[in-house]
Amino acid sequence: MRLKLKTVFVLYFTVSLLGLIYALMQLGQRCDCTEHDAARDRTISRLRGELHSLREQMKKPEPTNPPKPALPPTIHVITPTYTRLVQKAELTRLSQTLLHVRQLHWILVEDSPHKTVLVSEFLVRSGLTYTHLHVPTPRESKLQEGDPSWLKPRGAEQRNEGLRWLRETAGGRQGAQLEEGVVYFADDDNTYSLQLFEEMRGTQMVSVWPVGLVGGMRYERPVVEQGRVVRFHTGWRPNRPFPLDMAGFAVSLRLVLANPDAHFDGDAPMGFLESSFLQGLVTMEELEPKADMCTKVLVWHTRTEKPKMKREDALQKQGLGSDPGVEV
Amino acid sequence: MPKRRDILAVVLIVLPWTLLITVWHQSAIAPLLAIRKACHHLVKEIFIIPERLAVRRHRPTDDTAEGHRDPGQGSDSKEYCSSDKDIVEVVRTEYVYTRPPPWSDVLPTIHVVTPTYSRPVQKAELTRLANTFLHVPNLHWILVEDSQRRTPLVSRLLHEMGLNYTHLNVETPRNYKLRGDTRDPRIPRGTMQRNLALRWLRETFSLNSTQPGIVYFADDDNTYSLELFEEMRSTRKVSVWPVAFVGGLRYESPKVNAAGKVYGWKTVFDPHRPFAIDMAGFAVNLRLILFKPQAYFKLRGVKGGYQESSLLRELVTLNDLEPKAANCTKILVWHTRAEKPILVNEGKKGFTDPNVEI
Numbered sequence: 001m002r003l004k005l006k007t008v009f010v011l012y013f014t015v016s017l018l019g020l021i022y023a024l025m026q027l028g029q030r031c032d033c034t035e036h037d038a039a040r041d042r043t044i045s046r047l048r049g050e051l052h053s054l055r056e057q058m059k060k061p062e063p064t065n066p067p068k069p070a071l072p073p074t075i076h077v078i079t080p081t082y083t084r085l086v087q088k089a090e091l092t093r094l095s096q097t098l099l100h101v102r103q104l105h106w107i108l109v110e111d112s113p114h115k116t117v118l119v120s121e122f123l124v125r126s127g128l129t130y131t132h133l134h135v136p137t138p139r140e141s142k143l144q145e146g147d148p149s150w151l152k153p154r155g156a157e158q159r160n161e162g163l164r165w166l167r168e169t170a171g172g173r174q175g176a177q178l179e180e181g182v183v184y185f186a187d188d189d190n191t192y193s194l195q196l197f198e199e200m201r202g203t204q205m206v207s208v209w210p211v212g213l214v215g216g217m218r219y220e221r222p223v224v225e226q227g228r229v230v231r232f233h234t235g236w237r238p239n240r241p242f243p244l245d246m247a248g249f250a251v252s253l254r255l256v257l258a259n260p261d262a263h264f265d266g267d268a269p270m271g272f273l274e275s276s277f278l279q280g281l282v283t284m285e286e287l288e289p290k291a292d293m294c295t296k297v298l299v300w301h302t303r304t305e306k307p308k309m310k311r312e313d314a315l316q317k318q319g320l321g322s323d324p325g326v327e328v
Numbered sequence: 329m330p331k332r333r334d335i336l337a338v339v340l341i342v343l344p345w346t347l348l349i350t351v352w353h354q355s356a357i358a359p360l361l362a363i364r365k366a367c368h369h370l371v372k373e374i375f376i377i378p379e380r381l382a383v384r385r386h387r388p389t390d391d392t393a394e395g396h397r398d399p400g401q402g403s404d405s406k407e408y409c410s411s412d413k414d415i416v417e418v419v420r421t422e423y424v425y426t427r428p429p430p431w432s433d434v435l436p437t438i439h440v441v442t443p444t445y446s447r448p449v450q451k452a453e454l455t456r457l458a459n460t461f462l463h464v465p466n467l468h469w470i471l472v473e474d475s476q477r478r479t480p481l482v483s484r485l486l487h488e489m490g491l492n493y494t495h496l497n498v499e500t501p502r503n504y505k506l507r508g509d510t511r512d513p514r515i516p517r518g519t520m521q522r523n524l525a526l527r528w529l530r531e532t533f534s535l536n537s538t539q540p541g542i543v544y545f546a547d548d549d550n551t552y553s554l555e556l557f558e559e560m561r562s563t564r565k566v567s568v569w570p571v572a573f574v575g576g577l578r579y580e581s582p583k584v585n586a587a588g589k590v591y592g593w594k595t596v597f598d599p600h601r602p603f604a605i606d607m608a609g610f611a612v613n614l615r616l617i618l619f620k621p622q623a624y625f626k627l628r629g630v631k632g633g634y635q636e637s638s639l640l641r642e643l644v645t646l647n648d649l650e651p652k653a654a655n656c657t658k659i660l661v662w663h664t665r666a667e668k669p670i671l672v673n674e675g676k677k678g679f680t681d682p683n684v685e686i
Binding site: 093305 | 341344345348448449451455459460462551552553554572573575576577578579594596658659663664665666669670672673674675678679680684686
């Protein structure tokens with residue numbers, strides 16, 4: 001019996017010794033895997049961390065340091081429009097851009113003695129929060145057929161009507177929330193990037209930024225030094241008080257309400273329309289530069305060609321024009 | 329005492345084994361298992377995060393095209409966890425609404441082919457086009473540049489927009505770009521780019537794949553209503569609809585009879601063309617494109633206005649056309665053109681900083 005046990009023990013010892021050696025070899029090999037696993041580990045922990053922080057973000061309404069109100073300030077976009085062939089197309093694609101912007105209120109002002117069916121129906125279907133206004137431009141101020149577009153300032157009456165409505169509606173209410181708004185004058189043929197609206201949302205008085213394809217140049221912009229606007233980089237009449245395009249600035253609603261007389265002067269000379277409004281409101285030093293200190297172009301002053309209607313006109317003379325019931 | 333010796337012996341034998349086993353388990357097996365679990369779990373979590381966060385999987389591809397696809401709801405998490413590279417990129421979208429609608433497994437994909445070329449209004453046009461496309465679910469934008477290389481302007485724009493896109497490029501040879509003389513053998517603008525997109529589609533998708541798709545040729549300066557994309561989604565072969573501001577008319581449209589079949593074209597400019605329709609006025613089912621791999625836009629010897637016919641006549645007959653937009657009575661797309669901006673004040677040397685992108 002004893003002999004058997006001894007041999008058993010000896011066998012057991014050798015087996016365990018071999019096993020230990022094998023394990024030591026395995027341990028040696030594992031060194032490579034730990035690197036790989038560590039990388040994965042790091043990825044996993046990083047992802048976990050991001051997931052956690054994103055979840056935290058989702059719980060809070062606005063995660064940045066200064067406590068913001070529950071709703072961001074509303075951007076009131078005043079757009080003058082007038083009936084012409086490309087009107088519906090222009091309004092369609094503008095609305096497609098505006099639909100992406102939260103807390104946006106579109107004030108569409110028609111140059112017309114009454115609200116047109118096209119615009120009314122369009123606004124209903126657009127899905128936007130809107131106010132539909134109208135005011136006709138007096139005949140003397142209106143551009144005639146064949147006049148170049150720069151002859152008379154356009155849209156002044158309509159923008160003033162928008163301002164009047166805002167003063168009437170917002171001025172009556174006392175809520176501080178309502179005064180936290182921004183007013184932007186957006187023409188219906190320009191192109192706006194979505195980033196622009198977020199840039200202008202924090203406007204305290206008047207904020208400015210570059211505008212592309214305007215003033216006979218690739219872009220016009222305010223020149224910013226040490227966080228302040230010192231002059232304007234433009235090739236056309238830089239000596240204007242505010243050589244900006246309508247699309248290049250936004251005004252805080254508070255400022256609009258505080259200055260009930262500020263309006264656009266329809267009789268102002270060419271290019272001075274913006275200045276006629278801004279002069280009473282703010283000085284150049286008080287302007288707030290946006291778009292990365294006015295180095296990025298976030299809005300373009302695009303214009304749409306007038307579609308050629310030669311054949312249509314010819315057909316209409318013969319009484320064979322296209323069905324006017326089909327809205328274009 | 330023999331008992332004590334035995335106990336000592338047993339302890340000495342068992343101890344190293346227990347040590348070994350515990351150490352082995354801790355460092356080797358458990359982590360591997362944990363990693364697999366954690367990976368799967370995290371991937372599932374990240375895809376479920378709704379609303380504000382867009383998750384994108386960047387799959388670096390080897391071919392010339394740069395693809396960018398959304399993962400979709402039914403994707404396999406094992407695929408992601410087995411790769412070595414960092415594959416899941418959680419992108420925080422600051423502007424909450426700038427994301428396309430979630431990808432649906434049910435809706436047919438609309439492959440929008442847009443040729444584009446560098447000019448001052450290019451970025452503006454592409455920006456507002458992208459703002460439109462961001463509303464359309466299951467849209468895949470195939471942007472083909474007329475350039476020797478993919479430009480950084482377009483690459484950056486596509487990357488920032490968040491759309492599902494493919495970025496291609498092919499340069500139209502200089503002698504063949506639009507010139508005044510009609511006798512020159514010229515390639516109409518955008519033809520080579522559209523053909524490249526067709527070729528890419530044929531290389532990427534096969535007839536056997538069950539993913540339904542519609543191909544639409546959208547120029548970058550037109551205006552599209554959102555309703556249009558829903559109308560074309562039900563295309564079985566080729567669907568058609570009216571287009572505004574083409575052919576010198578308020579709109580051009582196919583003529584539809586009482587039976588709902590197209591029998592002619594309501595247009596003044598050469599109404600006897602096989603397909604008197606603008607590029608923006610029709611859409612083709614992807615299966616048809618794949619079924620007829622020889623169908624391309626003709627490059628040379630194409631008269632003005634016959635471009636569309638050169639492709640369509642190889643795909644369908646007049647009888648097969650499906651009229652949309654309420655039997656071709658509603659205008660859902662406008663052939664707008666942007667005015668060329670006047671840049672006189674730039675002068676010879678350029679007044680503005682050329683590094684600022686417009």
